[in-house]
Amino acid sequence: MSESVYKIIELVGSSATSWEDAAKNAVETAGQTLKDLRIAEITQMDMKIENGKVAAYRAKVNLSFKYQSSKGSV
Amino acid sequence: MSESVYKIIELVGSSATSWEDAAKNAVETAGQTLKDLRIAEITQMDMKIENGKVAAYRAKVNLSFKYQSSKGSV
């Protein structure tokens, strides 16, 4: 039964070139630790501006993965 | 009068490279059949993840086109 429980966390990734890269950075950084990543939904996108130019594209992602109810996992 | 009625349908396109391509795939697939496409609004974006990597960018689009009230058109 519990094997079908997923957890969703919210991350913000950043990139100098695109929102695709920004979101990919967030996902792949999380993927170094989390197993069974499944879907990442984009919930917000913005740009950081410096000196009138776009300095970074940022994407907020909701990332779902298999939930382990072991100690320390929350 | 009735010539100014538009219909809106919701499609999900997919691409290995970007949300622009994902949305374009949805629009151009629909364009093989539907005439007078006008505007496509993005209503949701996500990523499918496999083995900790982004496998596909997906875009949900609301696509408006001229409504023909002929039989079979709904």
Next chain:
Amino acid sequence: MSESVYKIIELVGSSATSWEDAAKNAVETAGQTLKDLRIAEITQMDMKIENGKVAAYRAKVNLSFKYQSSKGSV
């Protein structure tokens, strides 16, 4: 059982005089083909402007009607 399934489609109607007319145009155009129309909810209203004047009132409507699962009906 299946006779109580309804489908909802989204249309945009237009009128030079009012949003009531715009919505009515969308509904009555659809009514030439669809049977058992029931409720039309307004989900968006805007105005097209030309030369600083209102050229058209437009209403987006969600229209529900009895769903026929026969071929070609989607």
Next chain:
Amino acid sequence: MSESVYKIIELVGSSATSWEDAAKNAVETAGQTLKDLRIAEITQMDMKIENGKVAAYRAKVNLSFKYQSSKGSV
């Protein structure tokens, strides 16, 4: 490329006993015609009341399936 395009339609199902049945009725009625149904999201739930009692549970579902850009499929 185009094989990965999905379409989403909105249906309302009804049941005397539960929202699960109401949603299932909508999905299975659609399944008689549509192939490759994938996900059905619940977007609204209500109850019809008669004589002060609940007469029906109704569920609105957004149903995604593989989009065929052939003629007549919109």
Next chain:
Amino acid sequence: MSESVYKIIELVGSSATSWEDAAKNAVETAGQTLKDLRIAEITQMDMKIENGKVAAYRAKVNLSFKYQSSKGSV
């Protein structure tokens, strides 16, 4: 003062029979590790479909519990 701080996490539970069971699975799996669970709000419900039939009911829940600011608790 800090004893009144709660944390909210988002889980997705699944069940072959109902959304009540799906949500209960998510809550009770979390309850094996987390103490002082308080409220679980439903934020989304959907169905997975296989071969035109409902294969699983899924519920997304926002679950609040007492927040421990000890190391490893985030």
Next chain:
Amino acid sequence: MSESVYKIIELVGSSATSWEDAAKNAVETAGQTLKDLRIAEITQMDMKIENGKVAAYRAKVNLSFKYQSSKGSV
């Protein structure tokens, strides 16, 4: 004219077994006093948790009924 005016109130019902029962409890309690109940929309669902178990399913409902503008009715 005034006979077509409806009022909407918001109630929260509770049940140990299901959201259907929770919503039905709210509707039928209201039905002891209010006449011409028509539609009850679900606007929120949650669960109360005690000792790591689901203690109650709760449903918030928007309930519409015929509005009587007589004294004391608001």
Next chain:
Amino acid sequence: MSESVYKIIELVGSSATSWEDAAKNAVETAGQTLKDLRIAEITQMDMKIENGKVAAYRAKVNLSFKYQSSKGSV
């Protein structure tokens, strides 16, 4: 202090001709009993359809008025 407390109720008015009339019907019916009505916000508009024609325009309004905390006023 308490003289500045307002209450908001939700009504649905109906009219054969326009949403302005539908909303006005709701407000003026309430005005027969309630004093110090102030603002009525439109929160939803729909149309009832019969035989493929618009039978009624309906407007849901949030109506604010001075709150009297006397018995029976809730």
Next chain:
Amino acid sequence: MSESVYKIIELVGSSATSWEDAAKNAVETAGQTLKDLRIAEITQMDMKIENGKVAAYRAKVNLSFKYQSSKGSV
């Protein structure tokens, strides 16, 4: 069964000093008549401005309390 039904009403309170006071005014005015008040959610906050200065802070609150289905209680 019916003892667990709650009703939610919407009030707007006002204060010259803070939104906390504005919300408290609404709650405590209601508390003179209503019993078993439980939770008050803030749904909107604004300020009334006179002569370029803030004249009042206003808070809209959704207030839940035990529902009595006796006559006159709606």
Next chain:
Amino acid sequence: MSESVYKIIELVGSSATSWEDAAKNAVETAGQTLKDLRIAEITQMDMKIENGKVAAYRAKVNLSFKYQSSKGSV
């Protein structure tokens, strides 16, 4: 490149007779100064009430027009 940048401003128009007139007043007042008005979306509608009667229909509109990045234009 910069010729395709549009700005959106939010106005509230008012009328004794209809929301169409209220929105038109906002648009045509703006049109005395702004060039290349394009679309006006309705984002909110309400009514001002005096002595239990509707005194004014008000419409909030989001109005888009060609953006001139010259001094003073923001």
Next chain:
Amino acid sequence: MSESVYKIIELVGSSATSWEDAAKNAVETAGQTLKDLRIAEITQMDMKIENGKVAAYRAKVNLSFKYQSSKGSV
């Protein structure tokens, strides 16, 4: 007619002590230039954190004032 047109602008104010002060700062700074300010709605509140402490309370406000269609006023 045009005297009843209002414009709405969005400002973000900041304060070391409270959201009331943050919003008041935004309103009173605007009041040095704009006449006939009327209502300021709070649309978002956040806190800036430095060294684990709250450094500033920030409030986003939608501020309405009488719209002058003279040159330079947009």
Next chain:
Amino acid sequence: MSESVYKIIELVGSSATSWEDAAKNAVETAGQTLKDLRIAEITQMDMKIENGKVAAYRAKVNLSFKYQSSKGSV
């Protein structure tokens, strides 16, 4: 690259005196363990009521901080 990934968690703080204190309690409790806290957005505010009086102000905050993909950090 990965150093620019942020995580967002949702906490609920509580205070007998104000929402500013409630939110500050949540942030500063988290700050005992988490480093590089950045922004805390308020997403909901309510009040707990006891005996017809406000017993506590509660604020729900979305708190962002630098994400460490080391083991145990999720």
Next chain:
Amino acid sequence: MSESVYKIIELVGSSATSWEDAAKNAVETAGQTLKDLRIAEITQMDMKIENGKVAAYRAKVNLSFKYQSSKGSV
């Protein structure tokens, strides 16, 4: 005090190639006149379609910058 007040304006940028370019066009056009641009949030994305092909990607951005309460600055 007043130096910490920011203003937010809404622009729509356009590009033949991507939403990143569309948003960048809006920001950099504004940057020719406005100083101290800070953050640009994406609030809507769509595509203009001509002859069944995507003709332009458009992004709506909310752009914040330091507010100068001098004359003409609104």
